[in-house]
Amino acid sequence: MVRYMKLYWHFFAAQVKVMTEYWVDFIIGFMSVFFIQFTSVYFIKVVFDHIDVLNGWTFYEILFIYGIASTGRSIHQIFFDNLWLVGRDYIRTGNFDRLLIRPLNPLFHLIADKVQQDGVGNLVLGTILLGISMNHLAFDWGFWDIVLLIVMVISSGLIYSGINLFFVTFSFWMVDSFPLMQTAFNVSQFARYPLTIYSKPIRIILTWVVPYGFTSFYPATLFTGHKNYTTLALITPAVAAIICVIAYGFWIIGLRAYTSTGN
Amino acid sequence: MIEVKDLSKDYIILKRKPGLSGAIRSLFIREKEIKQAVDHISFEIKPGEVVGYIGPNGAGKSTTIKMLCGILTPSHGEIRVNGVVPYQNRKQNAINIGAVYGQRTQLFWDIPVRESYELLRHIYEIPKNDFEARMKHFTEYLNLGPILDIPVRQLSLGQKMRCELAASFLHNPAVVFLDEPTIGLDVAVKENIRKFIREMNHLYGTTVILTTHDMEDIEQLCQRIIIIDNGSILYDGDLVAVKERFGHQRTIHFEMPQTDHFKLPASLESTVDVAEITESRVSLLFSSRDIKGAEVIAIMMAEYEVNDLTIKDTSIETIVKEIYERGI
Numbered sequence: 240m241v242r243y244m245k246l247y248w249h250f251f252a253a254q255v256k257v258m259t260e261y262w263v264d265f266i267i268g269f270m271s272v273f274f275i276q277f278t279s280v281y282f283i284k285v286v287f288d289h290i291d292v293l294n295g296w297t298f299y300e301i302l303f304i305y306g307i308a309s310t311g312r313s314i315h316q317i318f319f320d321n322l323w324l325v326g327r328d329y330i331r332t333g334n335f336d337r338l339l340i341r342p343l344n345p346l347f348h349l350i351a352d353k354v355q356q357d358g359v360g361n362l363v364l365g366t367i368l369l370g371i372s373m374n375h376l377a378f379d380w381g382f383w384d385i386v387l388l389i390v391m392v393i394s395s396g397l398i399y400s401g402i403n404l405f406f407v408t409f410s411f412w413m414v415d416s417f418p419l420m421q422t423a424f425n426v427s428q429f430a431r432y433p434l435t436i437y438s439k440p441i442r443i444i445l446t447w448v449v450p451y452g453f454t455s456f457y458p459a460t461l462f463t464g465h466k467n468y469t470t471l472a473l474i475t476p477a478v479a480a481i482i483c484v485i486a487y488g489f490w491i492i493g494l495r496a497y498t499s500t501g502n
Numbered sequence: 503m504i505e506v507k508d509l510s511k512d513y514i515i516l517k518r519k520p521g522l523s524g525a526i527r528s529l530f531i532r533e534k535e536i537k538q539a540v541d542h543i544s545f546e547i548k549p550g551e552v553v554g555y556i557g558p559n560g561a562g563k564s565t566t567i568k569m570l571c572g573i574l575t576p577s578h579g580e581i582r583v584n585g586v587v588p589y590q591n592r593k594q595n596a597i598n599i600g601a602v603y604g605q606r607t608q609l610f611w612d613i614p615v616r617e618s619y620e621l622l623r624h625i626y627e628i629p630k631n632d633f634e635a636r637m638k639h640f641t642e643y644l645n646l647g648p649i650l651d652i653p654v655r656q657l658s659l660g661q662k663m664r665c666e667l668a669a670s671f672l673h674n675p676a677v678v679f680l681d682e683p684t685i686g687l688d689v690a691v692k693e694n695i696r697k698f699i700r701e702m703n704h705l706y707g708t709t710v711i712l713t714t715h716d717m718e719d720i721e722q723l724c725q726r727i728i729i730i731d732n733g734s735i736l737y738d739g740d741l742v743a744v745k746e747r748f749g750h751q752r753t754i755h756f757e758m759p760q761t762d763h764f765k766l767p768a769s770l771e772s773t774v775d776v777a778e779i780t781e782s783r784v785s786l787l788f789s790s791r792d793i794k795g796a797e798v799i800a801i802m803m804a805e806y807e808v809n810d811l812t813i814k815d816t817s818i819e820t821i822v823k824e825i826y827e828r829g830i
Contacts, residue, residue, distance in 0.1 A: 245624070249620070249621055249624045250621060253617045257614075336571075336606075337608055340601050342626065343593070343625060
């Protein structure tokens with residue numbers, strides 16, 4: 240474990256070095272992601288210019304949910320972005336073999352291979368949104384609340400990544416499962432708003448099937464006036480752990496299929 | 503160093519009927535066919551040997567090498583590389599082996615070569631002193647100095663291949679697999695690469711398995727060759743015997759305006775075979791021990807109108823074909 244952490248650091252440092260050399264790319268990537276997200280947020284603002292409360296949720300509460308989703312998503316984007324490319328760049332081209340002739344866990348190698356600078360745009364925007372909304376929530380922030388919030392954000396990032404890992408694993412059988420991943424990921428757009436505004440089937444899907452509800456909505460209820468979901472909110476880290484274990488187990492099965500059939 | 507016993511690999515291929523209707527049908531009804539990419543082969547390679555593993559495309563070379571690397575699990579049979587069973591103990595095996603695939607990169611695409619090597623140092627946990635000594639040696643030998651600070655994606659094919667080669671030997675592996683390391687390279691780079699492989703083999707006793715379509719590679723590097731076709735081993739032994747048998751063979755292609763009435767000149771009948779006649783080309787096959795190439799050309803030019811001609815050494819493909827038809 241310590242070895243892998245050190246190794247990750249070396250991979251990370253090498254890529255940051257490259258980013259600093261191509262800093263214009265960095266700025267462009269950063270700005271584009273920032274503005275894409277900013278327009279969505281601005282749209283929420285426009286809606287709330289006409290109404291005060293949406294189904295019992297105020298503007299700043301929704302901003303808060305959005306902030307957790309963005310920061311969680313940024314963890315996925317910065318550190319686990321290479322998962323998207325397994326089919327196209329690794330399995331289809333045969334480059335996956337390269338990961339298998341190294342004395343490393345291939346999943347680790349895959350993830351460490353790419354640090355996605357564009358994710359920083361999401362991270363910065365998410366942090367700003369959290370900062371603004373936290374000041375306007377009727378909540379007394381103590382040190383441990385901040386720690387809890389950080390744990391929730393990390394869990395959120397792991398849930399995004401775990402679900403992504405699960406769906407990319409299909410690439411071992413179908414060469415490129417990108418459309419599947421895309422479909423699953425689009426579902427996460429729902430989870431940036433309070434789940435209570437949706438009908439029951441969608442709520443159930445977002446909680447128990449592809450649990451994106453835990454990436455922002457449930458954790459957010461802990462820090463807002465909505466107390467009906469405390470249990471669900473508190474199991475968020477456990478949900479993240481379970482998702483990652485299931486996805487990794489599935490990945491191992493896929494890997495075994497790959498080594499027995501080739502491509 | 504490498505023991506392979508009764509090794510097989512089967513692939514299941516889904517058969518498709520031609521055309522769109524066939525494609526749609528195959529969505530529902532799938533016919534499976536089992537193809538044996540590698541069919542019960544056995545061989546043993548001693549430490550320090552340089553072995554040419556050759557055969558036509560699709561013969562089963564890559565499949566064998568993938569199994570030796572631990573990338574593929576065999577359907578049947580046993581493998582040991584440096585005492586390790588690759589598919590059961592992939593990571594342990596990975597420390598013992600190095601690999602170069604001529605068509606793909608093992609390095610890190612966006613990162614300067616030097617940083618790539620640094621990462622490899624950490625991945626393989628190479629002691630810093632060894633690493634630096636080897637880097638210095640490799641840089642000198644492969645002339646890497648001017649390209650170390652360039653990202654891999656910007657390198658030319660020849661530069662990339664030299665970097666790849668250094669990368670595969672960096673952790674001083676017991677066995678190195680080189681899959682067409684000279685493909686598409688110019689003569690100078692080929693020469694440089696061969697020299698480097700010879701040097702590594704001498705200095706560190708590295709066992710090398712080389713697949714290639716280039717006879718020069720084989721002649722300059724290998725003492726032993728294994729010829730594989732259709733998943734089975736056709737020949738395993740000394741290079742000298744094969745060279746004796748086939749090394750003197752030449753093919754000359756004559757481009758001619760008219761080939762309809764071509765008949766082999768009487769003076770060539772005893773020593774030369776007609777390999778192929780097409781509309782505009784006649785290919786003659788002979789051994790340079792029986793008759794000189796110049797003589798064949800002179801006789802042909804005297805009898806027929808010839809526009810152009812090319813002389814070809816024996817290719818691996820011809821050798822394999824010959825072994826098939828006549829045996830060794």
